Amino acid sequence: MTEPLRVAIAGLGTVGAGVIRLLDTNGELIARRAGRPIEVVAVTARDRSKDRDVDLSRFKWIDDPTALAVEADADVVLELVGGADGTALALARAALDAKKSFVTANKAMIAHHGFELAQAAESAGVALKFEAAVAGGIPVVKGLREGAAANAIDRVYGVMNGTCNFILSKMESEGGDFSEVLAEAQAKGFAEADPSFDIDGVDAAHKLSILSSIAFGTQPAFDDVAIGGIRDVVAADIAEAAALGYRIRLVGIAEEDGEGLFQRVHPYLVPMAHPLAHVSGSTNAVVAEGNFVGRLFFEGAGAGDGPTASAVVADLIDIARGEFGPPYAMPVTVLAKQPPAPTGERRGRAYVRLTVADKVGVLAEIAAAMRDAGVSIEALMQRGAMADGSVLVAIVTHEGPERCVAQALEKLSASSNLKGAPMWMHILGD
Numbered sequence: 001m002t003e004p005l006r007v008a009i010a011g012l013g014t015v016g017a018g019v020i021r022l023l024d025t026n027g028e029l030i031a032r033r034a035g036r037p038i039e040v041v042a043v044t045a046r047d048r049s050k051d052r053d054v055d056l057s058r059f060k061w062i063d064d065p066t067a068l069a070v071e072a073d074a075d076v077v078l079e080l081v082g083g084a085d086g087t088a089l090a091l092a093r094a095a096l097d098a099k100k101s102f103v104t105a106n107k108a109m110i111a112h113h114g115f116e117l118a119q120a121a122e123s124a125g126v127a128l129k130f131e132a133a134v135a136g137g138i139p140v141v142k143g144l145r146e147g148a149a150a151n152a153i154d155r156v157y158g159v160m161n162g163t164c165n166f167i168l169s170k171m172e173s174e175g176g177d178f179s180e181v182l183a184e185a186q187a188k189g190f191a192e193a194d195p196s197f198d199i200d201g202v203d204a205a206h207k208l209s210i211l212s213s214i215a216f217g218t219q220p221a222f223d224d225v226a227i228g229g230i231r232d233v234v235a236a237d238i239a240e241a242a243a244l245g246y247r248i249r250l251v252g253i254a255e256e257d258g259e260g261l262f263q264r265v266h267p268y269l270v271p272m273a274h275p276l277a278h279v280s281g282s283t284n285a286v287v288a289e290g291n292f293v294g295r296l297f298f299e300g301a302g303a304g305d306g307p308t309a310s311a312v313v314a315d316l317i318d319i320a321r322g323e324f325g326p327p328y329a330m331p332v333t334v335l336a337k338q339p340p341a342p343t344g345e346r347r348g349r350a351y352v353r354l355t356v357a358d359k360v361g362v363l364a365e366i367a368a369a370m371r372d373a374g375v376s377i378e379a380l381m382q383r384g385a386m387a388d389g390s391v392l393v394a395i396v397t398h399e400g401p402e403r404c405v406a407q408a409l410e411k412l413s414a415s416s417n418l419k420g421a422p423m424w425m426h427i428l429g430d
């Protein structure tokens, strides 16, 4: 058999150990598919003595992760450490500088530095691959970059954070407390080292900005993503949404609107008839709309050791087969710089939840603020008094400019009748 593809791995946590287990289990099958074996030659992590349930004695241990790039006798450096900068970025630069191919699951680093790393990889003539960085095990990077490459993409959107989806669907089915369910997601290995990246929408925004570049052929623009998370979603919102025929999902959405690229991550009310409403637990799903293929729907495990390892090793197999190609759908030299779309006149329907004093005239005040801002109300529900005497008012608006809802809420937030910050979610259209 031909020479093995030699791999050096930095990071032996959930994903790193998963990759070694996968190669141990499926090594022979992979060697037949790739035309040659994939062999781990060196590893590094923070703690050499930690029990990881995999035999590391076969591999050379190199203490310094950056030295791994140069000292290990490897064709590919695999980074599974995490973090946008620091060790991961130093390792990426060192590997590409040493003309070694580089594979990573690190969406934070690719969202912030992917363009620079793609330039380095292309000029070094090596591969840069990051299938595991977006939607874990779902082959959505390959799906868009290769499978949908013949299409102009009109819109790409989806549920891209397993931790948030796990929390929302658990609160939906069992009514669990937010922090307890988050702790459960952390114990299952889904959450980021800093889980605020998950619940505040940052992780999904990392993934969305990577997908946008591939879908629209634009330079990655993470800083242009409007980001909101699920921290303020309460059980009452989930119940109101259900009563109205929706489920709440953290949705990342990107589209070109003629004047620029619109990118937003936010909790959305998703109609029950839409397939995204049925994506539950840590599952992810991505929808891409191509001008010839129509609607593509990718669904699968977005996190966890096995699914993420599956995506990482698929990238290694590509490299073993000699499939390099530009990391995005086109060479970095032709990636367009797209300004962010102006959001002022963006239209949509909205859900608004207000906690207000239970007294005469409050509903009239809300209705007046909406009327003055030009917001048309489709439905308004008031729910029973809470312990502190306040009541919950949930409103669904007709379609209109989003800025009008913002204007109405700004006016209302000055009212002494408001007993907490208003919660505003968008409603996903078809």
Ligand SMILES: NC(=O)c1ccc[n+]([C@@H]2O[C@H](COP(=O)([O-])OP(=O)(O)OC[C@H]3O[C@@H](n4cnc5c(N)ncnc54)[C@H](O)[C@@H]3O)[C@@H](O)[C@H]2O)c1
Pocket (backbone or CB within 6 Å): 010, 011, 012, 013, 014, 015, 016, 044, 045, 046, 047, 065, 080, 081, 082, 083, 087, 105, 106, 107, 108, 132, 133, 136, 189, 190, 191, 192, 193, 302, 303, 304, 305, 308
């Ligand atoms: N866990 C998942 O489900 C998942 C899914 C997709 C992508 N990812 C990404 O994969 C990467 C790894 O995630 P994970 O869940 O395996 O993390 P983890 O915390 O379980 O493992 C991280 C590993 O890196 C090592 N490490 C950390 N800092 C280091 C340093 N400075 N020097 C040397 N080693 C260091 C740790 O010792 C550990 O072995 C992250 O970028 C993450 O975002 C994770």
Ligand SMILES: N[C@@H](CCO)C(=O)O
Pocket (backbone or CB within 6 Å): 133, 135, 136, 160, 161, 162, 163, 164, 190, 191, 192, 198, 203, 302, 303, 304
């Ligand atoms: N923390 C991420 C891991 C997968 O990228 C999630 O929950 O989706």
Ligand code: NA
Pocket (backbone or CB within 6 Å): 131, 132, 133, 134, 135, 136, 137, 138, 139, 140, 141, 311
């Ligand atoms: Na993926």
